[in-house]
Amino acid sequence: MVKAAALLALILPSAALAEAPLSAEHQEQLTHLVVQDCGSCHGLKLTGGLGRAITPEALQGHTVDGLQTIILDGIPGTAMPPWRPLLTEAEAAWIAAYLLEVRE
Amino acid sequence: MRQLLTSLILSFTLGTAVCAEVQVHATGDMGVVIERTTGSVLIIDQSDMDVIARVEGFGDLSHASAVFSPDERYAYIFGRDGGLTKLDLVTQSIAGRVMQGGNSIGGAISDDGQLVAVSNYEPGGVRVFDADTLDMVADFPTGSKTIGLVDAPGDRFVFSLWDDGETWIADMSGDVPALTKIPDMGVNPYDALITGDGRRYIVGLFGEDGLTTLDLWADTPEAKRILPNYGRGEDPLPVYKMPHLEGWALAGDRFALPAVGRHEVLWLDAQNLTELGRTQTHGQPVFAVARPDGRHVWVNYAHPNNDTVEVIDTRSGEVLHTLNPGPAVLHMEFTARGHQVWVSVRDANRIDIYDTDTFEKLGEIPAETPSGIFFTARAHRIGL
Numbered sequence: 001m002v003k004a005a006a007l008l009a010l011i012l013p014s015a016a017l018a019e020a021p022l023s024a025e026h027q028e029q030l031t032h033l034v035v036q037d038c039g040s041c042h043g044l045k046l047t048g049g050l051g052r053a054i055t056p057e058a059l060q061g062h063t064v065d066g067l068q069t070i071i072l073d074g075i076p077g078t079a080m081p082p083w084r085p086l087l088t089e090a091e092a093a094w095i096a097a098y099l100l101e102v103r104e
Numbered sequence: 105m106r107q108l109l110t111s112l113i114l115s116f117t118l119g120t121a122v123c124a125e126v127q128v129h130a131t132g133d134m135g136v137v138i139e140r141t142t143g144s145v146l147i148i149d150q151s152d153m154d155v156i157a158r159v160e161g162f163g164d165l166s167h168a169s170a171v172f173s174p175d176e177r178y179a180y181i182f183g184r185d186g187g188l189t190k191l192d193l194v195t196q197s198i199a200g201r202v203m204q205g206g207n208s209i210g211g212a213i214s215d216d217g218q219l220v221a222v223s224n225y226e227p228g229g230v231r232v233f234d235a236d237t238l239d240m241v242a243d244f245p246t247g248s249k250t251i252g253l254v255d256a257p258g259d260r261f262v263f264s265l266w267d268d269g270e271t272w273i274a275d276m277s278g279d280v281p282a283l284t285k286i287p288d289m290g291v292n293p294y295d296a297l298i299t300g301d302g303r304r305y306i307v308g309l310f311g312e313d314g315l316t317t318l319d320l321w322a323d324t325p326e327a328k329r330i331l332p333n334y335g336r337g338e339d340p341l342p343v344y345k346m347p348h349l350e351g352w353a354l355a356g357d358r359f360a361l362p363a364v365g366r367h368e369v370l371w372l373d374a375q376n377l378t379e380l381g382r383t384q385t386h387g388q389p390v391f392a393v394a395r396p397d398g399r400h401v402w403v404n405y406a407h408p409n410n411d412t413v414e415v416i417d418t419r420s421g422e423v424l425h426t427l428n429p430g431p432a433v434l435h436m437e438f439t440a441r442g443h444q445v446w447v448s449v450r451d452a453n454r455i456d457i458y459d460t461d462t463f464e465k466l467g468e469i470p471a472e473t474p475s476g477i478f479f480t481a482r483a484h485r486i487g488l
Contacts, residue, residue, distance in 0.1 A: 035141075036432065036450065036473070037407045040345050043184050044140060044166035048207055049225060050249065050266070050294070050346065074342065079292075079310055081342035086408055 022094055030095055038095075041079065046099070050079055056101045067096035129156060131176040131193045135437065135479035137448065137455060138168045138181070139472040145181060146471055147196055150439055150446075150479065153457055153467045157196035163187040163203075169210045169476050172483035173235065174217035179478070180235070182211040188222055190238060193480070200238045204231050212255040215486070219276055221261045223253035230263050232276065242281050244274055252296025252307060252349070254487045256320055262305050264293040271296075271307065271318060273325070288327045290316045294364070297349040298487035306330070308349050310364060313337070317377060330377045331361075331370055340365020341388065345406035348391050351487035352438075355394035355418040360401040362389035369403055371421060383421045386412050391435065395460055396442035400424065404433045404447075413447065415463070425463050429456045434474070440481035448474035 022030070035044055041051035052058065059067070071092040074082035083092065133150040139158075143165050147156045162168070164185035171180050178199065179191040186205035189198055207226035213219070213235065221232045228249050232242040248267035256262050259277040264270065271289045275282040291311030298305050298320075305318040305325075313335040318325040347362035358380055359372040369392050371380040387409025394401050401416045410432050415425040431451035438445050444466065447456045455469040455477065482488040 032451075037344065039166055040407075043164065043207070045164055045185075047164075047185075049167060049184065049209065050251075079294075079343065079346070081344055083342075083344075085342065086344075 022090065026091075027094065030091060031098065034095055034098060054099055056099070059100055062100065064093060064096045064100060067099060068092045071095055129194065131480050133439075133480070134176070134193050135446070135477060136170050136179050136181070136191065136193075137469075137471050137474050137478075138165050138170070138476040140165045140168065140450075140475040141473040143183075144472065145179075145191060146469075146474075147191075147193055148455075148469065150444070153469065155469055155471075159191060159196060159198060161198055161201075162189050165475070167209060167475075170478040170482075171211060171213040171220070171488065172478070172480050173213070174483055176480040176483045178235075179480075180211065180213060180220050182208055182222055184208060186222075186224065186226075188220065188233065188238060202233070202238045202240075204233065204240065209249075209251055210253055212253050212261055212487075214255055214259050214261070214276060215257055216259060219259070219261075221253060221255075221263075221274075223250045223263055225249040228265075228267070230261065230272075230274065232261070232274070232281075242274070242276065244272065244281075244283065246270075246272065252293060252305075254296065254298040254305065254351070256298055256305070257302040257486065260320075262296075262298065262318075262320070264289060264296050264307055266292055266294065269293060271305065271327070273320075284325075286318060286325060286327055290314065290327070290329070294346050295349045297351045297353055299359075300351055300354060300486055302486040306349065306353070306359070306361070308347060308361070308364065310343075310346070315361065328377075331372060331379055334363060334370055334379070334382075335366060338366075341367070343388060343406065344408070345388070345390055345410075347389055347406075350391065350393060351485065352393040352396075355398040355401050358418070360392045360394060360416070360418075362392045362403070364388075369401065369416060381421050383416050383423065385423070386414055386426070393436055393438070394418070395445075396438055396440065400460070402436050402445060404436060407432075410434075427458070427463065430454065435476050437477035437479055439479065446477050446479075448477055450474060 042054050043049045046054045072084045074080045137146040143162045144160045163183045166184040181189045186208050190200040192199040205224035211222040220235045229245040248265035253263040261274045269289050271286045273284040290309040293307045294310040296307040307316045314332040353359040361370045369383045387405030389403050392403045403414045413427040414423045417424040430449040435448045457467045
């Protein structure tokens with residue numbers, strides 16, 4: 001957690017987080033997407049399934065930028081699909097921060 | 105069918121009469137509905153189209169499924185968190201529960217009803233339990249995420265290895281379990297089914313264009329590719345939810361199977377296992393399930409097309425009817441003879457019930473983020 005927070009401090013000025021914040025309703029929709037739809041591979045509690053665990057502990061060492069890229073472009077050769085057709089960059093950045101439990 | 109038996113017990117002790125009512129539910133048209141977010145299970149009555157009870161305490165039920173004891177009294181619920189829970193449909197209470205693994209992906213019950221097997225991602229492998237006591241009787245570590253676990257005739261369990269592309273057959277009929285390992289099943293098997301006659305085990309592949317089948321009637325079953333290159337070398341579309349293979353694939357003389365990374369249902373000749381054609385669909389299919397008589401195949405779809413269900417005519421391969429039940433249709437379960445289908449609509453917190461002939465909506469049942477629906481008639485089906 002400390003590491004993630006430190007990394008966030010380095011990238012915050014350039015990250016999409018700096019853009020206009022998403023509305024509360026929008027954030028709620030994204031939370032639902034994470035729990036239910038990301039959860040179909042990663043588990044409702046994000047503790048893993050066919051996809052790896054994506055709890056804050058399991059994601060230690062990842063940055064918001066790095067996760068945002070993985071969410072948008074997927075991981076070729078694995079079952080992680082690119083979400084770019086369905087999510088904006090700001091939404092992916094919000095999800096990345098949400099997963100790392102970085103709160104704005 | 106709900107029956108109310110009232111027994112009148114007369115006690116003449118002290119000259120007073122005591123009445124006791126005993127409510128008896130036969131289990132033959134019951135079912136269970138997984139409420140995935142709340143970790144609870146609804147016990148439903150099919151003919152009353154109603155909820156009998158909500159039972160809590162099943163842990164993490166994402167991707168949960170159920171099998172039934174041969175007498176249809178118990179449902180065994182397999183949770184994501186490794187929990188194996190035995191639910192008593194008669195008393196509507198939990199009759200036993202063990203945490204058998206860290207991360208699970210479904211289970212099966214042996215043909216004699218005495219063994220329950222659970223497939224695990226973590227630790228990878230299959231564990232087998234006494235159906236009565238839930239004591240572990242066998243452990244088959246695979247070193248891989250393990251998927252596609254089914255029962256097969258002869259007290260056998262069959263399952264596949266996501267990481268290693270193998271299928272293992274565990275024969276539990278002797279004093280000591282006997283394992284047969286079949287290599288070269290293909291890259292990243294994601295799920296499998298066994299046909300209703302117990303003969304063919306069909307494995308879907310995520311990492312390869314095609315499927316693999318085993319003839320379980322053979323003395324030494326060998327991997328055989330079917331529908332090779334069905335993607336024609338084209339880049340697959342993103343897969344936002346893995347398709348599921350269930351033993352309801354046989355429609356008349358053909359199997360209906362969901363394609364991976366394509367908006368298609370694939371039709372396979374049930375005799376010689378060659379392609380008969382394809383149906384273009386509304387999205388990436390998740391379930392393609394044949395009505396028990398095989399006349400129609402009902403298909404639901406992955407995010408973001410998961411508000412729609414299409415019904416395909418088996419003879420023509422054409423989409424016959426489209427329904428829009430609502431956001432996030434996750435599962436469909438037919439009554440034993442197929443006159444109704446129950447559809448879980450997760451984000452509407454509802455089960456919808458349709459007449460499969462007229463497609464008219466007959467009713468609905470409130471449920472908290474429902475996913476899998478399992479009717480007790482599965483107790484008498486191979487591979488379910």
